[in-house]
Amino acid sequence: MSAPKVAGNPEFSKRVQEQVSLLTRKGWYHSIELPDGTLIPGLISVEAQKLRLASFPIPQELTGKRVLDVGAAGGWCSFEMERRGADVVAVDCVEVEEFHIARKLLGSQVDYRLLDVDELSPDKLGRFDYVLFFGVLYHLRHPLLGLEKICALTTDTAFIESFVIDGDRPAGEAQSGSRVMEFYETNELGGQIDNWFGPSVGCLLSLCRASGFARVELEQIVDCRAGVTCRRHWEPPSSDPPEPAPWVNSAVNNRTNDIYFHPLKDEYICIYFKSHEPALTRDQIRVEIDGYGVNVLVLAELGRQGWQVNLKVPPGLDPGPHQVRVRTLHSLFSNTFQIFMRGPGEAASEFAGPAVACPLESATEPAPFLYEVENNMSGTRLFHGYRNEHLCCFFLSSEPGLTRRDVIVEMDGRPEPVLFLADLGTNGWQTNSRIPAWLEEGRHEARLRTLRSPYSNAVEIRFERLS
Amino acid sequence: MPPTSSAARREALRRLNFSRELAEKGWYHSMDFRDGTAAEGVISLENLKRRYALFPLPGDLMGKRVLDIGAWDGWFSFECERRGATVTAIDCVEIDNFLYAQQKLGSQVDYRVLDLFELPQAGLEPFDYVLFLGVLYHLKHPLLALEIVCRFTREVTVVDSFVADADTWRERVDEVPWMEFYETCELGEQLDNWVGPSVGCLMALCRAAGFARVELLGIEDQHACVACYRRWEPVAATGQRPAPVLLAACHSLNYGINFSANRDEYLTCWFQTSEPELRREMVLPQVGDYGTPALYLTGVEPKTWIVNFRLPPGLARGWQMVGLRTTRSGLSNTLPIALDVPAEADHLVVIDVSDGISWERGTVRFEGQGFLSFWIQGLSSNCDRHNVRPYLGVRRLTVEFISQAGATGFRQINARVPAGVEKGEHSFTVRFGSAVSEPQTVRVV
Numbered sequence: 001m002s003a004p005k006v007a008g009n010p011e012f013s014k015r016v017q018e019q020v021s022l023l024t025r026k027g028w029y030h031s032i033e034l035p036d037g038t039l040i041p042g043l044i045s046v047e048a049q050k051l052r053l054a055s056f057p058i059p060q061e062l063t064g065k066r067v068l069d070v071g072a073a074g075g076w077c078s079f080e081m082e083r084r085g086a087d088v089v090a091v092d093c094v095e096v097e098e099f100h101i102a103r104k105l106l107g108s109q110v111d112y113r114l115l116d117v118d119e120l121s122p123d124k125l126g127r128f129d130y131v132l133f134f135g136v137l138y139h140l141r142h143p144l145l146g147l148e149k150i151c152a153l154t155t156d157t158a159f160i161e162s163f164v165i166d167g168d169r170p171a172g173e174a175q176s177g178s179r180v181m182e183f184y185e186t187n188e189l190g191g192q193i194d195n196w197f198g199p200s201v202g203c204l205l206s207l208c209r210a211s212g213f214a215r216v217e218l219e220q221i222v223d224c225r226a227g228v229t230c231r232r233h234w235e236p237p238s239s240d241p242p243e244p245a246p247w248v249n250s251a252v253n254n255r256t257n258d259i260y261f262h263p264l265k266d267e268y269i270c271i272y273f274k275s276h277e278p279a280l281t282r283d284q285i286r287v288e289i290d291g292y293g294v295n296v297l298v299l300a301e302l303g304r305q306g307w308q309v310n311l312k313v314p315p316g317l318d319p320g321p322h323q324v325r326v327r328t329l330h331s332l333f334s335n336t337f338q339i340f341m342r343g344p345g346e347a348a349s350e351f352a353g354p355a356v357a358c359p360l361e362s363a364t365e366p367a368p369f370l371y372e373v374e375n376n377m378s379g380t381r382l383f384h385g386y387r388n389e390h391l392c393c394f395f396l397s398s399e400p401g402l403t404r405r406d407v408i409v410e411m412d413g414r415p416e417p418v419l420f421l422a423d424l425g426t427n428g429w430q431t432n433s434r435i436p437a438w439l440e441e442g443r444h445e446a447r448l449r450t451l452r453s454p455y456s457n458a459v460e461i462r463f464e465r466l467s
Numbered sequence: 468m469p470p471t472s473s474a475a476r477r478e479a480l481r482r483l484n485f486s487r488e489l490a491e492k493g494w495y496h497s498m499d500f501r502d503g504t505a506a507e508g509v510i511s512l513e514n515l516k517r518r519y520a521l522f523p524l525p526g527d528l529m530g531k532r533v534l535d536i537g538a539w540d541g542w543f544s545f546e547c548e549r550r551g552a553t554v555t556a557i558d559c560v561e562i563d564n565f566l567y568a569q570q571k572l573g574s575q576v577d578y579r580v581l582d583l584f585e586l587p588q589a590g591l592e593p594f595d596y597v598l599f600l601g602v603l604y605h606l607k608h609p610l611l612a613l614e615i616v617c618r619f620t621r622e623v624t625v626v627d628s629f630v631a632d633a634d635t636w637r638e639r640v641d642e643v644p645w646m647e648f649y650e651t652c653e654l655g656e657q658l659d660n661w662v663g664p665s666v667g668c669l670m671a672l673c674r675a676a677g678f679a680r681v682e683l684l685g686i687e688d689q690h691a692c693v694a695c696y697r698r699w700e701p702v703a704a705t706g707q708r709p710a711p712v713l714l715a716a717c718h719s720l721n722y723g724i725n726f727s728a729n730r731d732e733y734l735t736c737w738f739q740t741s742e743p744e745l746r747r748e749m750v751l752p753q754v755g756d757y758g759t760p761a762l763y764l765t766g767v768e769p770k771t772w773i774v775n776f777r778l779p780p781g782l783a784r785g786w787q788m789v790g791l792r793t794t795r796s797g798l799s800n801t802l803p804i805a806l807d808v809p810a811e812a813d814h815l816v817v818i819d820v821s822d823g824i825s826w827e828r829g830t831v832r833f834e835g836q837g838f839l840s841f842w843i844q845g846l847s848s849n850c851d852r853h854n855v856r857p858y859l860g861v862r863r864l865t866v867e868f869i870s871q872a873g874a875t876g877f878r879q880i881n882a883r884v885p886a887g888v889e890k891g892e893h894s895f896t897v898r899f900g901s902a903v904s905e906p907q908t909v910r911v912v
Contacts, residue, residue: 007643008643094720116730116731141610141611141614141675141731142608142610142611144607144608144661145607145608145611178647179647179648179649179650180645180646180647180648181645181646181648182643182644182645183643183644183645183646183664183668183671183672183675184643184644185644185671185674185675185760185762186747186762186763187762187763188643193733193762193763193775196610196675199648203648206648206650207648209650210607210648210650210661255559255560264582264584264585264588265559265582265584265585266559266582266584266606266607266659268658268659282651297650297651297652297658298651298652298658310658
């Protein structure tokens, strides 16, 4: 650890304590300019506040936009956003009297709420085009959780400013520096007991991406504070991309191989896709969920133009269906694949018992055609009962929107749960199942149906246990 | 990606070797099924027993409740059960080996597939002892996780976690606690590793979560093991200094006595002690049965001190007693606070509204400042400076003092009149919960 220490530094503490006493004398934190030109002087000058805002790419014209100001303090930013035409909600964890006075003097309509960051949610406040999150992050006991709350409320861009521990280094160096945060158990930082974490610049950028933002950009570092612009959308794709779009085979919960996700669990999406592009790298992948960009955590090449990426479920997904698609830096978007978010009250378990198939005679869909059955390890129809051996069934079905639980795979007439279902495109599908433990040496028949169709043709496999 | 610590790189290698070994052996914990059969896992039985022996748990766990978080194959769960405990084991995925071992051992362990952050919704009662082994660094919100664990602990939690400075921490005990953050799979090539705290940070997080004291049990293989206690050490039987006198205990922000278990709340206490050279670490506050670390200590006048600390998690709703002692003294007197006690009144009666200084009835003299006193009946016993809300017109007055209720049930309340209140007649009301007193006319002169 070579980060210069601000915590425990008597100079820094002295400066903070001086500011606190100055604030006590001046009374106001933000200076406020009234319409008649009168200035209420505060600890922070109007010029300083204008400079701070100008360091972020916040549009001048905000008519019709919703803006949330988290940690509004004296309210200068809220009133400025309102002046630019926005509908503004300001929140703070303690009631600041000067906000009320300024609001009245300015004839402002800003909606002022007393809420902790932990209490913010789209249910309570709706969602916002732009969110200002200035000088709050390091006061939170759970900084990444706080950023997730902010991300869930943002539909376009959040502007974040935080104390950083390596703010005296050049921006370029600081960005690629180590990703650490200091933890302040008592009053190590500035003699205040409500400072909990001091991230390095690199760590702050990492936290913003990890919380669910697609693109995170360092704007400036001034006076131990870093400003970061966090966008929820990818850059627009190029109008004439040189590469064909990828094809998404499936997007599943990496714990359950199912398409269902639970809001209280730490869940990861695993996307399997085909792409003709060689040598893809993680930073070339653009995953979108309902139009929001999500960063990929790992990329793995599976061979035969197959790729796998894993990513965290972004915060704030409502219960119900969500659309996943993928492009690369050089392609258009793939097909979309649907996943489902459970409601918080719904059973956490996805293994809700077997799905009920309709009687064969009242099938409404045509029988699938089982065109291949394979051992995933060898690509043949010969199985040995190895630990990692899986039974892969490839079939054609015109039934739209199949999920894992719509398909019943049978070995010699006994059902074997489908662990995984992939959409191969043009009516092609693939299931993965375990090799049944009861399987004896010799020949066996695999077949399948959907909940709404008759059985497919049967395909013969061979089982030979190797001693 | 920027370079991560050498500890993270070593962990990557260790994990890789570990994954190979796990794939070969099939078991993580070795297991003795007590029927002559056994499973050989990545961790030997000797190693498991040696680790267990470090934990400050009683040998006999009869009648105790134990929670094993991240139980994996379950050796620790089954060991606690063998020693008499009623055990609940949770894991974020169902582990076949656990179910197999449970059946072979005829175990009654309550096994649940839960993420740590689902624990508060799972309807479980608190536990005497909690094992939280090898889970913390997999969590995105480590301090929140420890708060939840603390809430479910009555005595001791044992925390085992990856630490990022296992080799160097001894040389740097004075540095500010820090943790690495792993955005992707920097640690051990696993994407579900999120944080790598320093040893000092791990211990600071445990204290900040609400444990009274934290003890380092050992460091091995890049992991640190710590014991987190909810109570202070027992008071020394002899050689005690006189107990401090607790003068006041109130909410740090609003000076009231009401607290909410669901919020991050802090207490401020004023106390007197004749002990010289008092330091923060020497003050041991407690609420109910639980100790909680002092965050800030300052002397206000000779022998009088102010200490701030966080409301410890997991207290039962209702009245709780606050007290404190020093490392060398016995426990002070105690003062009550109310935890999630509703503030309601059926009927408020206000009499004798008068100037706080001249006692002139129906009038407040305002010259730069002004005070108003009144007598009120009907407030519930958890009334405080924050939840009693007197108003002059629409301006709220700041309550400065509330007396004990007299024989007739009346309390005297003194309140400060805010600057900028206009001269003339105002309607005076007192609000408490949803009740409002009959308006009375008060003249500001």
